[in-house]
Amino acid sequence: MSDKKPKNRRDFIFTATAAAGAVGVGAAVWPLVDQMNPDASVKALASTEVDISSVKPGQSITVVWRGKPVFIKRRTKEEIDKARSVSLDQLKHPEKDEDRVKNPEWLVMLGICTHLGCVPLSDKGEYDGWFCPCHGSHYDTSGRIRKGPAPINMEIPEYVFLNESTIKIG
Amino acid sequence: MSDNNYTPNSKIGKWFNDRLPLLTLANHLTDYPTPKNLNYWWTFGGILTFCLITQIITGLVLAMHYIADTKLAFASVEHIMRDVNYGWLIRYVHANGASMFFLAVYIHIFRSLFYGSYKSPREIIWILGIIIYLLMMAAAFMGYVLPWGQMSYWGATVITNLFSAIPFIGEGITTWLWGGYSVDNPTLTRFYALHYLIPFLILGLVVLHIWALHVPGNNNPAGIEIKKPSNDTVPFHPYIVVKDAFALLLFLIVFAFFVFYTPNILGHADNYIEANPLVTPAHIVPEWYLLPFYAILRSVPDKLMGVIAMFSAILILAALPWLDTSKVRSAIFRPLYKQFYWILVIDVLILGYVGAMPAEGLYLLIARIATAYYFIHFLIILPVLGLTEKTNPIPLSISEPVLAGSAMATKSLEKDKIENNLKSLG
Amino acid sequence: MKKIANILILIISILLIQNHSFSAETHKFLKTEWTFKGLFGKYDRASLQRGYQVYTEVCAACHSMQYLSYRNLAEPGGPEFSEQEVKVIAASFEVLDGPNSDGEMFMRPAKLSDKFVMPYDNVEASKAANGGAYPPDMSVLAKARKGGADYIYSLLLGYDDPPADIKLDDGVYYNKYMYGNKIKMSAPLSDDLIEYSDGTKATKEQMAKDITTFLMWSAEPHLETRHKTGFRVIVYLIILSILVYFTMKKIWSRVETKV
Numbered sequence: 061m062s063d064k065k066p067k068n069r070r071d072f073i074f075t076a077t078a079a080a081g082a083v084g085v086g087a088a089v090w091p092l093v094d095q096m097n098p099d100a101s102v103k104a105l106a107s108t109e110v111d112i113s114s115v116k117p118g119q120s121i122t123v124v125w126r127g128k129p130v131f132i133k134r135r136t137k138e139e140i141d142k143a144r145s146v147s148l149d150q151l152k153h154p155e156k157d158e159d160r161v162k163n164p165e166w167l168v169m170l171g172i173c174t175h176l177g178c179v180p181l182s183d184k185g186e187y188d189g190w191f192c193p194c195h196g197s198h199y200d201t202s203g204r205i206r207k208g209p210a211p212i213n214m215e216i217p218e219y220v221f222l223n224e225s226t227i228k229i230g
Numbered sequence: 231m232s233d234n235n236y237t238p239n240s241k242i243g244k245w246f247n248d249r250l251p252l253l254t255l256a257n258h259l260t261d262y263p264t265p266k267n268l269n270y271w272w273t274f275g276g277i278l279t280f281c282l283i284t285q286i287i288t289g290l291v292l293a294m295h296y297i298a299d300t301k302l303a304f305a306s307v308e309h310i311m312r313d314v315n316y317g318w319l320i321r322y323v324h325a326n327g328a329s330m331f332f333l334a335v336y337i338h339i340f341r342s343l344f345y346g347s348y349k350s351p352r353e354i355i356w357i358l359g360i361i362i363y364l365l366m367m368a369a370a371f372m373g374y375v376l377p378w379g380q381m382s383y384w385g386a387t388v389i390t391n392l393f394s395a396i397p398f399i400g401e402g403i404t405t406w407l408w409g410g411y412s413v414d415n416p417t418l419t420r421f422y423a424l425h426y427l428i429p430f431l432i433l434g435l436v437v438l439h440i441w442a443l444h445v446p447g448n449n450n451p452a453g454i455e456i457k458k459p460s461n462d463t464v465p466f467h468p469y470i471v472v473k474d475a476f477a478l479l480l481f482l483i484v485f486a487f488f489v490f491y492t493p494n495i496l497g498h499a500d501n502y503i504e505a506n507p508l509v510t511p512a513h514i515v516p517e518w519y520l521l522p523f524y525a526i527l528r529s530v531p532d533k534l535m536g537v538i539a540m541f542s543a544i545l546i547l548a549a550l551p552w553l554d555t556s557k558v559r560s561a562i563f564r565p566l567y568k569q570f571y572w573i574l575v576i577d578v579l580i581l582g583y584v585g586a587m588p589a590e591g592l593y594l595l596i597a598r599i600a601t602a603y604y605f606i607h608f609l610i611i612l613p614v615l616g617l618t619e620k621t622n623p624i625p626l627s628i629s630e631p632v633l634a635g636s637a638m639a640t641k642s643l644e645k646d647k648i649e650n651n652l653k654s655l656g
Numbered sequence: 657m658k659k660i661a662n663i664l665i666l667i668i669s670i671l672l673i674q675n676h677s678f679s680a681e682t683h684k685f686l687k688t689e690w691t692f693k694g695l696f697g698k699y700d701r702a703s704l705q706r707g708y709q710v711y712t713e714v715c716a717a718c719h720s721m722q723y724l725s726y727r728n729l730a731e732p733g734g735p736e737f738s739e740q741e742v743k744v745i746a747a748s749f750e751v752l753d754g755p756n757s758d759g760e761m762f763m764r765p766a767k768l769s770d771k772f773v774m775p776y777d778n779v780e781a782s783k784a785a786n787g788g789a790y791p792p793d794m795s796v797l798a799k800a801r802k803g804g805a806d807y808i809y810s811l812l813l814g815y816d817d818p819p820a821d822i823k824l825d826d827g828v829y830y831n832k833y834m835y836g837n838k839i840k841m842s843a844p845l846s847d848d849l850i851e852y853s854d855g856t857k858a859t860k861e862q863m864a865k866d867i868t869t870f871l872m873w874s875a876e877p878h879l880e881t882r883h884k885t886g887f888r889v890i891v892y893l894i895i896l897s898i899l900v901y902f903t904m905k906k907i908w909s910r911v912e913t914k915v
Contacts, residue, residue: 073906077899084892091316095291100313104727104769114757266911308723308796311878318878319885464911472904479897483890490886491695494799502800502875503792512835 107230109222112166120182122171125229129171129179130217131190132227135201140164142188143202153212157202160216168219168227169203175210190214258444263463264470265450267628271341272448273477274334280478281331282436286429288324289373296376298422300415303378304504322493328370329496330485332519335363339547344571346559347449353551355442360548362435369428370517372421375413379501380511386413386421388514392527395534412507453560454624462628513588521585522578526604528589529597539601546608553608555616563622567615574607685806685833686813688865692805692872695887698880699873704735706852707870710863713850715794718786718841720774723795724874727768733880734873742768749773787827789840798868798875805872807833812864815843 108125112132115121120133135143140157148154161167171190173180178194185191186207187200197208204213219229236257238244247253295314297306310317339359342348348356371389375382390407394400409416447458456462464470488496496518500511516524526543530536546553561568580600587593691700708729711721726746729737737745747765751773754761766773776782783790792800801807810833818830824838831839845860852858873879 073899073902077896077903080892080896080899084896087892091319092287092291094315095317095320096294097315099309099315099317100727100731101309101725101769102313104725305723312723312728318882322882468907469911472900472907476897476900476904479893479900483893483897486886486889486893490882490889493882499800499802499804502796 107228110227110229111225112227113225117165123229125217130229131167131169131171131182131203131214133167133182134165135167139188139201143200143204146200146204150206152205155202155204155213157204160202160204160213162219162221166227167201167203168217168229170215170217172214173197173210174205174212174214175208180214260465260467261459262444262466263447263459264466265448265456265462265628266464266469267450267452267462268448268470268473269451270473270477271337271344273474274338274341276474277334277478277481278331278338279436281327281334282429282432285324285327285331286433288320288327289426289429291320292324293426296422298376298419300378300418300505303376303418307377319489322489326485326488326493326496328373329488329517329519330481331366332370334481335366336519339363340575343574344561344568345449345451346453346554346556346561348551349554349559350551351446352443352449355439356551357548358435358439358442360544362432362439364544365428365432365435367520369425369432370519372425372428374501374517375418375421376425377501378418378505380503380505380509381498381501381514383413383505383507384510384514385516386417390417392537392540395537397534414507449559450628451560451562452625452628453558453563454627456628460627460629515586518582518586521583522581523585525581525585525597526601528585529594529601543601543604546605550608550612554612556619556621557616558621558624563624564615564619565622566619570607570611570615574604577603577607685803686810687806688809688861690805690869690872692869692879695883697883699733700869701736702854702856703866703869704873705737706854706856706862707866707868707873708735708737709853710850710867711794711870714844714863715867716775718775718782718791719794720776720782720791721772721795721874722774722793724772725768726766726770726772728874728877730768731877734877735870739768746770787840791841794871794874796875798871800875805868808871809864809868811839812845812867813860 106126108123108130110121110123110132112121112134115132115134117134118136118139120131122129122131124130143157146157148156157164160169171179173192173194175192175195175197178192180190180192180197180199182190185198187198189201189203189206190199191197192199192208192210195209197210198206199210199214200206202213203216205211217229219227222228236254238247238253243253292310295306295310295317297303307321310321312318314320342356342359371385375386390404390413393403393407396403405411407417408414409420447456450456459465498515498517500513503511515521523540523543527536527540530539556564556567558564561571577600580596581604584593584597584600589597691698691703711719726742726749729735729745730739730742746768749766749770750763751766751770752761753764756762776785779790798804798808803810811831814831814833816830816832818824818837822830822837824830828838828840829842830837845863847860848858849863850858856862876882
C-alpha cells in the first residue's frame with residue numbers, strides 16, 4: 061500500500077473533504093445547543109407592565125420579571141436624602157443615586173443579591189435599605205452595597221414609565 | 231487477532247495503555263482486517279450506528295422539553311414544534327429518524343439473509359441482532375405513544391391488549407402494564423421511562439454485536455472464509471470508513487428529504503388529534519415498519535393464535551442458523567435459494583401492504599396466503615433446500631478467483647458461471 | 657455507482673409503496689394552487705392576513721386555536737402583521753388573569769404573549785352549544801386530517817344537496833368530502849359573507865383558500881424555514897458526497913478492488 065504519487069491533489073481533496081465535513085458537523089451541532097436557549101414563549105414574556113398607583117410612600121412591592129423578583133420601592137423624602145447625602149468615596153461600587161433612578165421617588169431594581177443570588181430582606185440592615193440573610197450583605201436605600209461580601213450594587217433593570225401609574229420593565 | 235502485541239509509540243501512551251488498553255482497542259478497530267470485496271449492502275451497519283446515535287441525541291434533547299403527563303404531553307409537543315429553538319427540526323429528525331432506522335435495519339437483515347451471514351460461526355451475532363430488533367420495536371412503539379395523539383392512545387391500547395390473549399393471566403398482565411384499568415397517565419409515564427432506557431440497552435447490545443462480529447470477522451459477498459489479514463482484506467481505516475461515510479451521506483440525502491419536505495408522510499394524521507379515550511379513529515394502522523407483523527396478527531382468526539403467530543414470525547428468525555441446513559452461505563452460489571429469497575422479499579412487502587389495508591375480503595385472503603408462505607419459507611423450504619440444492623462451485627479466495635475449484639474450472643461452461651458469479655460480487 | 661443507484665431506487669420505491677398504501681383510498685379533492693407546496697414553497701402573506709380575518713369573523717365563534725399566541729401573528733414566516741397591529745388585535749380580546757393582590761381573578765386586555773382566547777371554556781361547553789358535536793380545535797387541524805390543506809379546502813366547498821337515498825337528521829348536513837358524508841357544521845362560507853379589509857372580493861373560493869392557508873400556517877408555522885434549511889442541507893450533502901466520493905476513489909486506488 062505504498063503511495064508514491066505526488067501529494068498535492070491528494071492532499072487537496074482530503075483537506076477539502078475534511079473541512080467540508082467539519083462545517084457540516086458544526087452546523088448540525090448548533091440546533092442541539094441553541095434549543096437550550098430561552099424559547100419564543102419565554103422571550104415573549106420578557107417585559108412586564110406594573111400598576112404602581114396603589115403603592116404608598118415608604119412601601120415597596122415585589123413583582124416577577126423573567127422569573128426574578130423586582131423591587132419597586134416608593135421612597136420617602138428622608139430615604140432619598142439619605143441615599144443622596146452619601147459621598148461616593150464611601151462606596152464599594154461608586155454610583156450616584158441620581159444615576160440609579162428615573163424618578164427619585166421610585167427605585168426599581170432587581171431584588172437579587174449580587175453575591176450569590178439570594179433575595180435580600182427590605183428595611184433591614186445597618187443602612188436601612190436591604191439586608192441579605194445568606195451571607196450578610198448590607199445595602200442602602202439606593203440598593204448600593206455598603207458592607208458584606210457582595211461585589212457590586214443591586215442591578216437596575218431596563219424600565220420606562222408608560223404613564224404616572226404604570227411602569228414597563230424590560 | 232494480531233493486535234494483542236500492539237505497543238503505543240509514546241511513553242505516556244504506553245503508560246496509559248498498560249493500565250487501560252484503550253489504545254489497543256483503537257488500534258484493533260482501525261487495523262481490523264475487512265474483506266475487500268464488501269459491497270454497499272455492507273455499509274448499513276455503519277448507517278445503523280449513526281441512526282442509533284442520532285436517535286439518542288435528539289431524544290435526549292426532546293426529553294428536555296417534553297412533559298409526560300396526559301394533560302400536558304400533547305401541548306408540550308406542540309410547544310416543541312412552535313416555540314423551542316429548532317424544536318421542529320429536532321422532533322422531525324427524531325420522528326423520521328425512527329423510520330430511517332427501521333429502513334436501514336430491514337436492509338441490514340435482508341442483506342444477512344441473502345449472503346448467509348447468520349450461519350456458523352456467526353450465530354451469536356445474528357441472535358444479538360434479533361434482540362436489538364425486538365428492542366427497537368419496543369422503543370419505537372413506546373415512543374409513538376408519547377405525543378399522546380389519537381394513534382398513540384389507540385395504538386397503545388391495541389398493542390397492550392395483545393397480552394390479554396394469554397390464557398388465565400392475560401387480563402392481569404394488561405392491568406399491570408397499564409397501571410390502571412385503561413391506558414392512562416401511569417401508562418404514559420412508565421412508557422416514557424422505558425422509552426428513555428431502551429436505546430441504552432440497544433447501545434450495549436450493539437457493542438456486543440460488534441464484539442461478536444470481530445471474533446470471526448465479516449462475512450463477505452462470496453460467503454467464504456478468508457485468511458485475515460491477507461490479500462483479501464483491507465484495514466478498516468481508512469478503506470471501510472470512507473466507504474461507509476460515502477454510503478451514509480447518500481442515506482442522509484434521503485433522510486433529509488423526508489425531514490425537510492415531507493416530515494409527516496410516514497406518520498398518521500390522526501396523531502395530531504389529542505388522545506380521546508371515547509373515540510377510536512376510523513382506521514387504526516401501526517407505523518409502516520410494523521405492518522408485516524400486523525398483517526400476520528390479523529390474518530389469524532383466533533385472538534391467542536394471532537398473537538402467537540405474530541411473535542413467532544419474529545422469533546423464528548432466531549432459529550434461522552439451524553433451520554437453514556445449507557453449507558454454502560452466499561445466495562450467489564445457491565441458484566434455487568436465490569429465487570426463494572426474492573419470493574420472501576416480495577412476500578414481506580405484500581404483508582406490509584395488506585397490513586395497511588382493511589382486514590376484509592381479498593386483502594384478508596392475500597394476508598393469509600402470505601402469512602402461510604412466510605412460515606413455509608423458514609420451516610419447510612429452507613431445511614429441505616439446504617439438503618437438496620445443487621450449489622455452484624465456490625471460489626477459494628477473493629483475490630484468486632480463477633483458480634477456484636480448479637477441478638471444475640476445466641469445463642468452460644462452469645468457468646463462465648464462476649466468472650458471472652464473481653462479476654455479481656462487484 | 658450503478659449499484660448505489662439501484663439501492664437508492666429500491667429505498668425510494670419501498671417508501672413510495674408504503675405511502676401509496678396509506679393514501680390508497682383518498683378521494684379526489686378539489687384542486688387549487690398552494691404557494692406553500694414544493695421545494696421553495698412559501699406562504700402568501702396577504703392570504704394569511706385575510707385568512708386570519710376569516711378565522712376571527714367566521715370560525716372563531718365555535719373553533720378554538722389553543723396553541724396559537726397573538727405574538728405568532730407578527731412572527732416571521734406567518735401573516736407578519738406589524739407588532740403594532742398585533743398589539744391592537746390582542747387588546748381587543750379580554751383574558752382572565754389573576755389573582756390580584758386582593759385574591760380576585762380579573763379580566764384584562766390580552767397581550768402579545770397570551771394564547772388565542774377560546775370561544776368556550778371547555779370541550780363540554782362547546783359540545784353543549786353545538787348540538788353534541790365538538791368543533792375541533794384548529795391549531796393543528798391541517799396536519800390532523802388526511803389530505804391536509806386540500807381536504808379542508810374541499811370540505812369548505814363540498815356542501816351539496818344530499819342524494820335521494822341519504823336521509824339527514826336535523827342539524828346534520830351533507831358534504832361530499834366529509835368522512836361518511838355527514839357533518840354537523842352548516843356550510844360556513846357564502847359569497848360576500850365578510851368584507852376583506854384589503855378589498856379582495858370575498859368569494860366562497862377565495863375565503864376557503866385564505867382560511868386554509870391560515871390553518872396550514874398555524875399547523876406548520878416553521879414551514880418556510882424548513883424549506884429553506886432543507887434546500888441548503890441537501891445541497892451541502894450532495895457536495896460533501898461528491899468530495900467523499902473522490903476521497904474514497906483516491907484511497908481505494910491503492911488496492912486493485914473497485915468500489
